Amino acid sequence: MTSDPDTVTITAHCLCKAHNFTTSVPKSKLPLPAYACHCNSCRHVTGALYLIDSEWPEPRKNVDTSGLRKYAFSSRIKVLFCGTCSTPLFIEDTAEPHHLGAFTGALKNNQGDLVKLVHHIFVGDTLDGDAQEYNWDWPPASSLKGLSGKAEYDSVQVRCKCGGVDLVMHRGNYEGKEREELPWFIDPTTHRPIASFDACDSCRLQSGIDIFHWTFAELKNLSYSSNLAAEGKVFPKNTTDLRAAVDAQDPLMGTLTYYASSPDVQRYFCKNCSACVFYAVDSRPDIVDVALGLLDAPDGARAEGFVLWLFGKLVWVEDTKGGWREDLMKRIEKESEHWRIERGYPKSWKRIEREEAEAKGKS
Incomplete structure (x- = not known):
């Protein structure tokens, strides 16, 4: 120009x-x-x-x-x-x-x-001091839920700004299952779904937000709002049926629509207010990523009583190399790790596995 x-x-x-x-x-x-x-x-x-x-x-x-x-x-x-x-x-x-x-x-x-x-x-x-400018001791660590216990509530509303997407995410029942039987995103100790820091270009562009946060759900653990659920309406149990319902403009889908960013990927959003809702990929027919900002959790924006955060590590951070976001991502990794350590949160099992694999690769 x-x-x-x-x-x-x-x-x-x-x-x-x-x-x-x-x-x-x-x-x-x-x-x-x-x-x-x-x-x-x-x-x-x-x-x-x-x-x-x-x-x-x-x-x-x-x-x-x-x-x-x-x-x-x-x-x-x-x-x-x-x-x-x-x-x-x-x-x-x-x-x-x-x-x-x-x-x-x-x-x-x-x-x-x-x-x-x-x-x-x-x-x-x-409510929980997400990314705040206050001192590191706000909110006090004693007021937080930590990462070691089971989920503290059984369900949480998933709702966009305009209300055109109004769903409920339920805690899955994984009791008695061995570690290898659990979905890849379920913590084997707490049975909470993970919450991630995503720096990829595609998620950034879809949302307009420099770093996006996803959690994950089996579709069988999603339902319509309480009124529709009371009428016996059942949310699609796989991504094929979900896509078909949206394509057919099923009224039960509300304002949910999607953009196919790749032949096998559907990025769901509210066509009225633009809120990101799900990320779905054909190779994971029973699972969707859920936009964490849509959760109305009683304990605050991070929903720590329901999900398990992978503090201290970003995914797809390589997409930010060479530009103004690179330093931002370094600060986020550093400060979220500081947040974890100050509150005595343990490393996640995924992080431990990754660090062990990296150590083996160097030996």
Whole structure:
């Protein structure tokens, strides 16, 4: 777009690449300040644990967003997203009609100092202090559930911001099963499903969030909301039936739709508010990844009484190499490990197995 050595080209695009926005900014204006919101509404409109946006460095009147879908997040704010793949790209605020907020997860990772996270807001909504700016002892370790016990509640609501996707995730019954009989994502001691830190480009682009968090469920452990369940309606038990129900526009599916990011992958989202819901792959017909930010857990955003977090390790972090996200991911790995150690949480069984395998490989 420009050959000026004093400017940098910025690109935002969606996962399916149907929408591409490019502008330039003077290097002197970098890094762009970004703001993280941890409110319940932002969690449920993304499926992530937060929303991060930075002002798009171009006047609103110069940006043609007519091809994007709009969701009225509130009376003042609209989320602009791709109706095909769900990527949220911009935020409109009637209080600032000349500006656009850009979802940082949609920004290309081509500049080492492009974005700097400068402020967190509505941290209190999380209840458990997720990614907060407070001291490390908030909330106090004594108030947290830890990682050693069984799940503390049997089910949790899975709901997008607009309510068009309204499901329940149930705790699976794995009592009496040997370790090798358990699904790969179930902790053999606590029988909790794991929760992961995912830095892959595809998840980032679909959600508009720089690092996404998934947990996992066997489809047999998902159900419709209580009203539909009371009527005897049964949620699909495999990904083939799930896809078929959505393709047939079954009213029971609500606003659930999907984008096939690969021939064997379906990325489910709410077609009304854009929230990520599931990741499904044909080779795992009985299992889906569940967007953790949609869980309405009684103990807070991280749902520590239901899932087991793999603190201290990110997956697909190699996707961030060479750009501004690389340092961000290093900080997240370091600080989540510090969080684990300070609270006396043990290493997960998966991490122990991986470290043992790595040690054997070096010997």
